[in-house]
Amino acid sequence: MREITLSKAVNEALAEEMRRDETVFIIGEDVAEAGTPFKVLSGLVEEFGTDRVLDTPISEPGFMGIAVGAAMTGARPVVDLMFGDFLFLIMDQLCNQAAKSYYMSGGKLNVPLVLRTNLGATRRSAAQHSQSLHALVAHIPGLKVAMPSSAYEAKGLMKTAIRDDNPVVIFEDKLMYNDKAPVPEEEFLIPFGQANIKREGRDVTLIGTSSMVQVCEAAAETLAAEGISAEVIDPRTIVPLDEATLLASAKKTSRVIVVDEGHQSFGVTGEIASRINEKAFYHLDAPVLRMGAMDVPVPFSPALEDITVPTPEGVAEAARRLMSGEMIHAA
Amino acid sequence: MSDTKHNTEDYLRMYRQMVRIRTFEDNANQLYLSAKMPGLTHMYSGEEAVAVGICEALTDSDRITSTHRGHGHCVAKGAEFKAMFCELLGKEEGYCRGKGGSMHIADQSHGNLGANAIVGGSMGIATGSALRAKLQGAEDVTVCFFGDGATAQGLMYEVMNMAALWNLPVIYACENNGYSEYTKTEEIAAGSITARAEAFGIEAHQVDGQDVLGVNALMQDLVPRARKGEGPFFVELMTYRYHGHHVGDINREYYRAKDEEQDWKENRDPIIRMRAWLVEQGIASEDEIEAMNSEIREDAAAAVDYALKAPYPDTREVDMHVYTDIAHACA
Ligand SMILES: Cc1ncc(C[n+]2csc(CCOP(=O)(O)OP(=O)(O)O)c2C)c(N)n1
Ligand SMILES: [Mg+2]
Numbered sequence: 001m002r003e004i005t006l007s008k009a010v011n012e013a014l015a016e017e018m019r020r021d022e023t024v025f026i027i028g029e030d031v032a033e034a035g036t037p038f039k040v041l042s043g044l045v046e047e048f049g050t051d052r053v054l055d056t057p058i059s060e061p062g063f064m065g066i067a068v069g070a071a072m073t074g075a076r077p078v079v080d081l082m083f084g085d086f087l088f089l090i091m092d093q094l095c096n097q098a099a100k101s102y103y104m105s106g107g108k109l110n111v112p113l114v115l116r117t118n119l120g121a122t123r124r125s126a127a128q129h130s131q132s133l134h135a136l137v138a139h140i141p142g143l144k145v146a147m148p149s150s151a152y153e154a155k156g157l158m159k160t161a162i163r164d165d166n167p168v169v170i171f172e173d174k175l176m177y178n179d180k181a182p183v184p185e186e187e188f189l190i191p192f193g194q195a196n197i198k199r200e201g202r203d204v205t206l207i208g209t210s211s212m213v214q215v216c217e218a219a220a221e222t223l224a225a226e227g228i229s230a231e232v233i234d235p236r237t238i239v240p241l242d243e244a245t246l247l248a249s250a251k252k253t254s255r256v257i258v259v260d261e262g263h264q265s266f267g268v269t270g271e272i273a274s275r276i277n278e279k280a281f282y283h284l285d286a287p288v289l290r291m292g293a294m295d296v297p298v299p300f301s302p303a304l305e306d307i308t309v310p311t312p313e314g315v316a317e318a319a320r321r322l323m324s325g326e327m328i329h330a331a
Numbered sequence: 332m333s334d335t336k337h338n339t340e341d342y343l344r345m346y347r348q349m350v351r352i353r354t355f356e357d358n359a360n361q362l363y364l365s366a367k368m369p370g371l372t373h374m375y376s377g378e379e380a381v382a383v384g385i386c387e388a389l390t391d392s393d394r395i396t397s398t399h400r401g402h403g404h405c406v407a408k409g410a411e412f413k414a415m416f417c418e419l420l421g422k423e424e425g426y427c428r429g430k431g432g433s434m435h436i437a438d439q440s441h442g443n444l445g446a447n448a449i450v451g452g453s454m455g456i457a458t459g460s461a462l463r464a465k466l467q468g469a470e471d472v473t474v475c476f477f478g479d480g481a482t483a484q485g486l487m488y489e490v491m492n493m494a495a496l497w498n499l500p501v502i503y504a505c506e507n508n509g510y511s512e513y514t515k516t517e518e519i520a521a522g523s524i525t526a527r528a529e530a531f532g533i534e535a536h537q538v539d540g541q542d543v544l545g546v547n548a549l550m551q552d553l554v555p556r557a558r559k560g561e562g563p564f565f566v567e568l569m570t571y572r573y574h575g576h577h578v579g580d581i582n583r584e585y586y587r588a589k590d591e592e593q594d595w596k597e598n599r600d601p602i603i604r605m606r607a608w609l610v611e612q613g614i615a616s617e618d619e620i621e622a623m624n625s626e627i628r629e630d631a632a633a634a635v636d637y638a639l640k641a642p643y644p645d646t647r648e649v650d651m652h653v654y655t656d657i658a659h660a661c662a
Contacts, residue, residue, distance in 0.1 A: 124370030300432030
């Protein structure tokens, strides 16, 4: 199968959906001629014109609100938010308006929009351009949240997101735009709420989101050489969450580590861990472990930044401790 | 050029500060190109007369807020090369102990309340700082630096309204360099920028941002008036950035013509203009100016060398400074 970059995969998904449905349009900063700072949207304005690829001023709450209104009245906007960190600027429009409209109107006014943004540290971009804020959005009922872990997921999830009748937020890892993966030429969609078992194993389950899937896979590789068989699961969407697949794996291996790049406290790792504790408790041989980003603003200095995020070595080490029974009596 | 009568020392210091900024930026760019600097950085080259003309009208206890393009503001408000280069390289001796990097660089002890990576993000801070001065009965003035692109942020209009209602000692300094990222200002700003401030009853000026004496003369008028409670004021400074949006923005002809860049660099450069004026007025000879330039170059080279050899922060610093110790407040 051909291999393409994550960036190209997103671009293809958007182009295909824009050809298929003329109500789809893109709105955001430097999305047209510049094709975004990450060059993900290059070529789209040339094909679809400036009416469907709209460059905006640096007015995030403004264009987010405009997208909500356009979606409510029949369009399918794809909002481009240059950095996930700018979510804080648009929270009212996203969480008070887009997320709640359908419910508040008793099912009369739905908001079929997609918010494309990113996450991921270690790009030396400091505290305001490095955050992974998906848990914040996942906390709000009414929003769906997709977290592609490769070019394949980026394409399939984007196409599903655009056709979904609800507001969907997609977080791409900004360090993965140039990473290649096999992506079929023919059309495909990835349904929401369907986890992907990336690697089968019997001893320990590693649940990872976004680029943490790669971290888990690398850890699994290391562990395999030591005779520890790790299962790696990518939930692909955290809202909806494919609980059944996660629980089945937890029951099979009886040990689970959840790895995610959001801050560890009050985050995705805690949510998944507690669901497993609640529903698979009697099958577990050890507490479910959480591995998130350190609870600190992301520091600029490489010497500090690199230690704030989960690494394959850290995940493998945690798995070893689980296997040795060390964690059973942990305080 | 304007003919304001200050003493010779002031003129020479203004020239010197502009050259220091340009020299700092040339070194920073070199550090990026030689892959010695982590991440990206936004060059202030070309805009020196703005920061220097303004900051030379301020005292040490006056305050400023800075932007992602903040090295110039930092130097102009009194920072030293060593701690700046250390910050740029994520070293322990940097102004922010390596935690901030280029986008958050600031010498706090000289009234710099921080460089901000959120476009427009400092407008509330600057206005709040002005409110503080007023409540305190202090004469301190706060200058809020921001780009033309930031005028699209709604926050600006909220705080200008309050600043005008309450006559706060704040000066909004819009550095209009013709572009925000890869987009021309006229494509993102409807109507006149100064008229927006005037709509709140704020006295607004537009000034040639390449003329350090003109900028300084205007500020010498506005700053004392702001101290007396006649503020706020709004100044639009027409200027130009010589480099790309950031150091990585090299192939930029698709949004900005080479001729245009050349015209600004050759015919309107603030340093060349000031130098010619100094010589013409007999304030300094070509030789004296050359000596000053090379002293600054050596100073910068030594600081770069120092920063390259300086240690990174200890990894134990990673979770330091998340919270301040408030024990004294509760005692
Ligand atoms: C809220 C926000 N939106 C978008 C960005 C990305 N961004 C960084 S600089 C910039 C352009 C800013 O233009 P301007 O204010 O004119 O300043 P200049 O870079 O020209 O100095 C953009 C869009 C950001 N940092 N913050
Ligand atoms: Mg600008």
